Structure formats: structure tokens, C-alpha cells
Amino acid sequence: MKTALVLGANGQDGSLAVEHLLRRGYRVVGLGRQPSTRIAAIPSYTYHCTDLRDADLVRTRIATERPDVVLHLAAVHGSSGFQYEPVFNDVLAVNIGSLHAVLEEARLQKLRPRVVYASSSKVFGNPLPIVVDEDSPRMPTCLYSLSKITAEELLNHYDRHHGISGSALYLFNHESERRATTFFIPRVVAALRSALVNGSNTKGLRITLQNLDFHCDWGSASEFMDIAVDVAERAPAGHYCVATGSTWTGRTMVQALFARHGLNYANFIDAPSEVPAPGYFQVTLNKLETAIGRRPRQSILDVCENMLTASTTDA
Numbered sequence: 001m002k003t004a005l006v007l008g009a010n011g012q013d014g015s016l017a018v019e020h021l022l023r024r025g026y027r028v029v030g031l032g033r034q035p036s037t038r039i040a041a042i043p044s045y046t047y048h049c050t051d052l053r054d055a056d057l058v059r060t061r062i063a064t065e066r067p068d069v070v071l072h073l074a075a076v077h078g079s080s081g082f083q084y085e086p087v088f089n090d091v092l093a094v095n096i097g098s099l100h101a102v103l104e105e106a107r108l109q110k111l112r113p114r115v116v117y118a119s120s121s122k123v124f125g126n127p128l129p130i131v132v133d134e135d136s137p138r139m140p141t142c143l144y145s146l147s148k149i150t151a152e153e154l155l156n157h158y159d160r161h162h163g164i165s166g167s168a169l170y171l172f173n174h175e176s177e178r179r180a181t182t183f184f185i186p187r188v189v190a191a192l193r194s195a196l197v198n199g200s201n202t203k204g205l206r207i208t209l210q211n212l213d214f215h216c217d218w219g220s221a222s223e224f225m226d227i228a229v230d231v232a233e234r235a236p237a238g239h240y241c242v243a244t245g246s247t248w249t250g251r252t253m254v255q256a257l258f259a260r261h262g263l264n265y266a267n268f269i270d271a272p273s274e275v276p277a278p279g280y281f282q283v284t285l286n287k288l289e290t291a292i293g294r295r296p297r298q299s300i301l302d303v304c305e306n307m308l309t310a311s312t313t314d315a
Contacts, residue, residue: 003065005028006021013225027045030046032047069229076091084142106164114232122148169227175218176307184250189308207268207270230294246299249277257301
């Protein structure tokens with residue numbers, strides 16, 4: 001039985017990755033800052049409450065578990081507009097330092113785990129290039145994206161000089177019912193649920209969104225994490241864009257989602273008047289498809305329907 005170590009095992013991505021790994025027969029060890037795990041206790045899954053800012057704790061876990069696969073899915077990360085300057089020491093420690101701890105301890109222990117690191121589309125700048133692929137220039141616009149570029153160079157260094165195979169995944173927007181409620185898609189789904197429950201009686205229940213006229217490529221977090229495991233298992237060392245290849249504006253996506261239920265979103269969501277959306281882009285996924293024989297397929301509309309069903313069930 002192979003062993004997989006997941007950093008950030010309680011987050012949206014980490015918890016989904018744990019579930020995919022368990023389904024594939026791995027013994028999984030999860031690390032996270034929360035005192036308890038969101039994954040049901042089973043013999044093949046062990047969770048350790050771990051401060052990932054502490055490199056020695058991470059190194060000890062690598063030496064003890066000797067994993068075949070490491071998925072680094074932990075990050076100091078916030079929604080749009082988040083200010084990273086006040087928490088930059090934590091950004092350094094979690095986004096970069098804990099990855100270095102994994103790679104360096106693997107070097108010292110003469111291990112060769114396959115390391116997959118969750119990077120971000122933000123490394124390509126804002127606005128994104130019209131065509132985005134793995135060779136697009138890196139243009140960091142915040143300390144978060146700067147940390148992701150540094151982590152990518154760490155992977156390159158340990159691959160070139162120490163033979164530790166690593167991949168950074170440039171993850172474009174991906175959603176699930178586990179996404180924090182402050183993010184855009186969960187807020188939209190909450191507005192739709194309220195509309196379906198309350199009908200036209202929406203006084204005091206409308207939500208306000210600051211902007212709907214932007215471009216985005218949204219996908220399924222569960223599908224993205226299943227692909228991350230595929231990359232760990234069979235892709236050549238290297239870095240990969242993970243996206244659907246379908247670019248929406250926020251407005252057309254929200255309009256289409258509400259229309260599925262026979263509703264006009266404007267009756268439930270307050271937003272500025274429509275203006276031309278700047279910054280159109282298209283993600284090219286040829287490298288990912290060549291490496292693992294697949295690409296994300298699930299539409300953001302279907303993801304939202306799954307989130308709606310989950311929120312209705314939990315209500």
C-alpha cells in the first residue's frame with residue numbers, strides 16, 4: 001500500500017484530495033492546523049494537527065511516514081481583495097517554507113516522493129494573457145502569487161539538482177460545497193437558494209455583488225483534485241495548467257444559472273449596471289491532456305447545482 005501525505009488536509013482541496021486518494025487505495029496521512037479532521041475516521045487515514053509554519057514538524061512527518069506521494073495543498077490565501085502584507089510571515093512559512101521542508105527532508109532521507117504543489121492562475125498576472133498556457137510569463141500582482149512563483153522555482157531546483165520529481169499545478173478557479181461562504185460562487189448559490197425558498201418575497205434577502213463584469217474559468221474542485229492525483233501517479237515532472245478551458249463573464253454565468261430555474265437573477269442580486277468585461281482569456285490544456293489523457297469537464301453550472309443540492313440538504 002502506497003503512502004500519500006496531504007498538507008492542508010482540512011481545506012476544500014485537501015479534504016477532497018484525501019477522499020480521492022483513499023478511493024485509489026492509498027494509506028493517507030493528513031496534516032492541518034485544525035484540531036480535528038473533517039474526514040471520517042478509517043484505518044487507512046491518519047490525521048495530525050500540525051502547525052505548518054513549523055518546518056521541523058513537517059520534516060519529522062516526512063521522515064516518519066516516508067511518503068510515495070506528497071500533495072501540498074496548504075496555503076495562506078484569501079478571497080479577492082485580501083491583504084497579504086500583514087500576514088506575510090505566515091505566507092512565507094506555509095506557502096514556501098513547508099514545501100522546502102518537504103523537499104529538503106526528502107533529500108536528506110534519500111527519498112523520491114512525487115510532489116504535487118497547488119499553485120495558482122494568479123502567477124500569470126491581472127489581466128491574464130489572451131492565451132494562457134504553462135509557458136505564459138509569470139507576472140505576480142500580490143504577495144500570494146509571488147510566493148507561488150517562488151515555490152515553483154523550489155520544485156525546479158530540487159528536481160534538477162536532487163532528482164525529486166515535482167509539479168506545480170496552476171489551478172484556475174474551482175468550487176465545491178466546501179468553499180468558504182465569503183467567496184463569489186458560494187454567495188451566488190446562497191442567493192439562488194434564497195430565491196427558490198422565498199420566491200418573490202425577497203425583501204431584506206437580496207445580496208450585493210460589487211462586480212459581475214469580469215472573466216473567469218471556473219471548474220469543479222473535486223475534479224481538479226482527482227486530476228492532481230493523476231498528475232502525481234503518471235504525469236512527467238513539470239508544471240500544468242488545470243482549468244476547464246471555458247471562459248465566462250460573471251454576469252453570463254449568474255444569468256445562466258438563475259435561468260435554469262426560470263428566474264431572473266436581477267430580481268435577487270444587486271450589482272452595477274452591465275459594462276463590457278475586460279481581460280478576456282482562454283486557457284490551453286494540451287500539456288495536461290498529453291500527460292494524463294484527460295482534462296476537467298464539469299461545467300461551473302453543474303458545480304453550482306451540486307452546491308445548491310448540498311446546501312438544501314443541510315438546511
